[in-house]
Structure formats: structure tokens, C-alpha cells
Amino acid sequence: MKLLTHNMLTSHVKGVIKGYPLLIKATEVKMNEVEFNPQFVSRMIPKLEWSALVQAADELGQRQDLPSEVVPDYEKDEEFLKKVHRLLLEVEVIEGCLQCPESGREFPISRGIPNMLLSEDEA
């Protein structure tokens, strides 16, 4: 699971109001090399919940010097874009789980795939 994906994922357990962002508890993380495309990253940024990305980076110990707010004029800031690129696309959680911040329910991640299927009473 990449952090770009994580940014879209939310807990959908019945009754939960604030199921986003999911807390990441990773037991295995992999780093990939993904071709850097600055336009692609620039276009992603407005679609992100920035604070959720920062939180995820912190949880994985990958924050480095990522700012807690999006920098102005980021389209031209290659350094910034590279940091974002790395976090969104190159960090991968292979094993672990995603935890609902409200209910505590854990959704397992195995072989890189989060299992978001709900049981009957959670649906």
C-alpha cells in the first residue's frame, strides 16, 4: 500500500463519524524506485489531505523534513516535489494494519494489500 492510496482510505465501520485518517501500524515497509514525474506530483498535491500525509509519514518514521503545510509555489519547487514523490509513491507498506481512529478496528495489510472488508455487523 502506497501512501497516496492511504490518503484516500477511510474507516467505514457503521456508526463511525471520524474514520479518517487511518492510523498505520506497519511491520514491514519496502522502498521502491519510481520514476519522478514533477507534473504528476504537482497535480496530486491539491487532491491530498495534507495533514493525513504528514501523519502517515510520521507513523512510518519517514517524515524527514516534510513541512506540516504545503509550501507556496510548490509547482516550481523541485526539492519539495521530490520529497512528496518519495512519500506518496516510493514508500510501501507490505505488512501491518490500518487502524480506525475512532473505533480502533484494525484492517490488516498483507502482501501489500489492505483488506477493508467489513464483517456483517460492522456494515
Add this chain to the structure above:
Amino acid sequence: MMEEAASQLERDHVHSVYDKIAPYFNDSRYKAWPKVRQFLLELQPGSIVADIGCGNGKYLHINKEVFKLGCDVCRPLVDFAWSQGHEVQMCDGLHLPYRDGCFDAVLSIAVIHHLSTKERRIRAIKEMARTLRVGGRIMIYVWAMEQKRRKFEKQDIFVPWNPNPHSPRRRAAAQSVSEAIDNTDKHRKVRSTSSVADEEDLTCATPQQRTQRLWFFSRSLDSVFDFGSLAISRSSSRDLSTLSSPTGENEGNKASQRGRGRGLIKQVSSFFSPPSVIGSEEDVFDSVTDPHKGQNNPGGNNNNNGTGNQSVSVSLAQECGSLALPDLVPFQKEHLKPAGDESGRAPQGGEQQESTKSPRGSEGQVEGSCLRYYHVFREGELAELIEHHVEELHVKHTYFDHANWCVVAEKVQLWKI
């Protein structure tokens, strides 16, 4: 209660089937529909797209400029998509784990026809609409009831799985599943994308290959739970007629094959008819009509007209001369009691389940238990569903593509006062 029956049906005849047949999905039969490819290629660079019900991920590699993710309930298929380098999750279409408005586009290709009630199909569309941003677009493909060369008689059907559509069966001709060749069906060109709705299914018969396709129709779950008309549980006497002898095939054991077939249908359909709603399972599911006297009837002729809808619970497609389920016969030989027993036979829930799991040659093992449930859509049905029940989507295009009805719709802002 209906929810339970619906989920159960989908578990047995969608999810568990795909789990079993997943390994067979990954061959060259399964190509991307060109118009879907086009939809993806036309997206603005930097878009985020979700393929809901992505299967083996065949659309997830298209267009490097956009971020794609996919999800499905079928673990083996999702695993395969992952192995191809795609971002995928397990989830079910009625409960999408994505925040509101996070996608620029959504695909739903040959997915919602597996949902067994209208209400669930609407819910699935609404869920996808929820995850779309305003201005974002969704493309939905569903199997069409109206096909180029034939028309399904009913909208709610079970379709047997055929893992080897190109190769002739190695069984006796009488038992082989073959595809009836219409009298009018002269040109069998690109059969793989032709009338049978889904590129996954059958296809490419060589002229030498005669195949017969079997569809099993069942009553729509929606009608089973129509409390206003409980009287429909009693089948008309017309429907109770036994099958005429199959024309020229299945020399031996016709009766036993009929019995087995009926028993199986009873089994697979049994959960739609809880005794409290329908008088007796025997009445509803013991009746089979033979819509046609012979094979090779071209699409138009249809003994089983609209009136059949109310009381006929299970019927065979026009090309089938017999109720025998060739795919299933080898299975049933081992695991069902002899035909004579059938009248006294209670639904064999556990037993039947077991039989589908027992090992055979790989082909037999997969086929015998693999009936996929589909609700095939009439012309206009999908667009109407959206127009009447999903106000947050505006239908932009609707068209027929090979054997599918297709809709492209746009998410709109709803203003509530």
C-alpha cells in the same frame, strides 16, 4: 431478510465462484474493452481513478499519467493484480473504504450485474458516486439482456463457467457443453468479443465445434420478496410439465439427468425461497419449462413469454434441448443420490456444498460448482436506475458495446435547502 438472501446468493454464486476460477482469468481471453481504454486515456494527467471490481486488474495499467487503484472482493484476483504492480485493496462495492469526493473518475466494468437486487445495485452506484468529486465521471458496463444474436429470456440468470471455450470437451458428445449455432449465425468472426456479454465467457467456436450454452434462469430476488403477491409461489400447471425428451442427445439416463439437474437447481436456488415466503420449495423450483422443442431456434421464437415471468421459476435458454447439465453431470454422479429419489429429497445444503469442493480433474472441479449469478439489464434500465435513484449523477452517454449496456455519468453538486 432480503439483505441476507441477497448476500448469500452473491457469496455462493459470485464471490466463491470467482475465487475458484481466478486462476483461469489470467489468459489472453481477457482483454480490455476499447471504449473503456479510451475513457481512461482521455483523463486529464494527474487524475486519480478507481476501478471498483477490478478483478485481475486489466485496466490498471492503462495511462501512466493518472494514478489508478483497484479493489475487489476476490482475493486471488486482487493478488494477481498486485503482482502486476498495481495498488489494490480488498473491499466490497456496497461499502467503499474511500473518502468522499476523492476520485476524478471511477470504473465499474461488468460488476454491478452480479448484485442480486435492484436496491443493492442502486446502493453500489451511490457508493461510487459518493467517492467521485463533483465534475468527475463514472463509466459503468453491465451485461445486456439483448444480445446481437439472441436475447436472454429472463433477467436473472445463472451462467455456468467454461474454463476452456476454445477446446472441445473430452467427454461424450451427449455430455459436452456446446454452443448452439444459430441458423442465422454464419459469421463467427471475433467471437471473443461477441454476443455473450462478457469477453470472459465462451466464444470462439470454430465451425467444427458445436457448443451449447446453458443458462439457468431464476426468479429475481426482488420478485421473490414481493409480499404483495405471495400467490405467485404456486406454479401454474403449464410449468409443472416435465421436460420433453431431449432431442437426440443424452441417450442414457435422461430421467436421472433431469432429476439431478433439477435437484441442483433446487439447491442453488433454495435460498431465495425461504419456506415462510414461498409455500413450498417443491412448487417453485421443481418446475422447469422447456421453451423450445428443438435446438437451433433463432432468437425470435420464444414459447416462454412474459407471462412466464410470474410463475416460472427456472427455465432453460432456448438453445438447450435438455435439462441435462453436462458440466455438472460428472460431478453429480458421484455426489447425488440416484434420480428416483428426487421427489423425497430435501434440499441438500451441506451435501451439495461438499460435492462442489471435492477434487476431480481440474476442469471438472471448477465447472461443477461454478454458476455465476447475473442480473442482465434491459435497454435503458441502467440509465433509468441512475436517473431515478441517483440524483448526484447525471447520465452523459449511454450506448451498447458488444454485449453490454454502458453508461457514462457525471457527478453533480446537489443543492439542498
